[in-house]
Amino acid sequence: MSSPIRIPLSQPDITDAEVTAVVQVLRSARLSLGPKLEEFESAIAEYVQAEHAVALSSGTSGLCLGLQALGIGEGDEVIVPSFTFIAAANAIRYVRATPVFVDIRPLTLNLDPEAVRRAITPRTRAIMVVHTFGYPADLGELRQIADEHHLDLVEDACEALGGEYGDRKVGVLGKFGVFSFYPNKPITTGEGGLLVTQDAALASTVRALGNQGRSDQDNWNEHSLTGYNHRLPEMSCALGIAQLSRIESILARRADLAREYAECLKVLCPEVEIPPLHASNGRISWFCFVPRLPVSFTGSLRDMLIQKMAALGIQCRAYFSPVHRMRPYARYASCDLPVTTDVSSRTLALPFFNQLQSQQILEVCHSLRDVMSSLTTQ
Ligand SMILES: Cc1ncc(COP(=O)(O)O)c(C=O)c1O
Known part of the structure; x- marks a missing residue:
């Protein structure tokens, strides 16, 4: 039997006040489409300085409905990284468009603008930028490419709420941006997502699509579009409002944890590549901490390392596997994406959550050092 995990990869951080906020909703008369929804949407819109915000059941539904509202569909190509979570590519396929996987830059792990340029064809309709692990993508360069080729730039900011490109929050610089509130994110609503945009018509189409196709002008029993049920319940919105009220302290805490890891790894595991601690183009919103192992630790050796860490009660993951594989x-398996292939074979996500203690960081790094050395001397 494997030993129980003592230090998990991630863990939600829910205060008593947040529990109370959810219970208050449960005792109220409105569990869906009520005042908390509006309050949550306004609070996020104000935080990221967006004109419009539409809360939805997940980040995935935000991406899918956003693409649909832009009229992207069959025959269209959308450029997207392969080094990301599969939901980004799935959203493109849900609208029957074709994902075109493009390589990333080795330092930031975000789309490589030069590779994006090379991937454009007469069918390209949009570039889906992902702010990987909360590091802001090269929005300036990508925006320029999108403008030159009359493409829509859309932001998958699911991992990056609070990240900044220059002095603007990520998510508001494309046609739309989407955040996720899955429990491993800096703030959570259990499940949940939210689309922001500066475009009133796009927001209202997304809102209608997520609410069974009922537009702002429709009566209760009228439905202008074939929509879905992608609504976010009031309980989740209440949790989101309370979590958002402390986002700055959460982001500061996570940046401190990343610094602590970096200092520890430098001393204990100098052969491990540490991710950049600061973004050259803005601010990182630390979603997870993912150093890279030396080349000698790819493949089955990395799997063994993860198993040995788990046997010590520490959960680690290989993160992300290339979507095109x-x-x-x-x-798409034959796509030639050398940076994606190299990076994804060496990443190791370490435990990372708000309540992680210095002592636990030390234990993770000591264990990593011991496990790596036991595997190299085997
Ligand atoms: C880059 C990226 N895109 C999309 C999603 C999908 O978000 P959700 O899980 O809320 O559907 C995630 C979620 O983790 C993600 O990391």
């Missing part, structure tokens, strides 16, 4: 994307 996954079964639903089998026909």
Whole structure:
């Protein structure tokens, strides 16, 4: 039997006040489409300085409805990184468009603008930028490419709420931006997502699509569009409002944890590549902490390392596997993405959550050092 995990990869951080906020909603008369929804949307819109915000059941639904509202569909190509979570590519396929996987820059792990340029064809409609692990992508360069080719730039900011490009929050610089509130994110609503945009018509289409196609002008029983149920319940919104009220202290705490890890790894595991602690183009919103192992630790050796760490009660993950190599994307498996291939073979996500203690960081780094040395001397 494997030993229980003592230091998990991630862990939600819910205060008593947040529990109370959710319970208050449960005792109220409105569990969906009520005042908390509006309050949550306004609070996020104000935080990221967006004109419009539409809360939805997940980040994935935000990406999908955003693309649909832009009229992207069959025959269109959307450029997207392969080094990301599969949901980004899935959203493109939900609207029957074709994902075109493009390589990333080795330092930031974000889309490489030069590779984006090379991937543009007469069918390209949009570039889906992902702010990977909360590091702001090169929005300036990508925006310029999008403008030159009359493409829509859309932001998958699911991992990056509070990240900044220059002095603007990420998510508001494309046609739309989407955040996720899955429990491993800096703030959570259990499940949940939210789309922001400066475009009133786009916001109202997304809102209608997420609410069974009922537009602002429709009566209760009228539905202008074939929509979905992607609504976010009032309980989740209440949790989101309370979590958002402390986002700055959460982001500061996570940046401190990243610094602590970096200092520890430098001393204990100098052969491990540490991610950049500061963004050259803005502010990182630390989603997770993902150093890279030396080349000698790829493949089965990394799997063994993860198993040995788990046996010590420490959960680590290989993060992300290239999407173009996954079964639903089998026909893209021959894409030549050398940086994605190299990076994804060496990443190791370490435990990272608000309540992580210095002592635990020390234990993770000591264990990593011991496990790496036991594997090299085997
Ligand atoms: C880059 C990226 N895109 C999309 C998503 C999907 O978000 P959700 O899980 O809320 O659907 C995630 C979620 O983790 C993500 O990391």
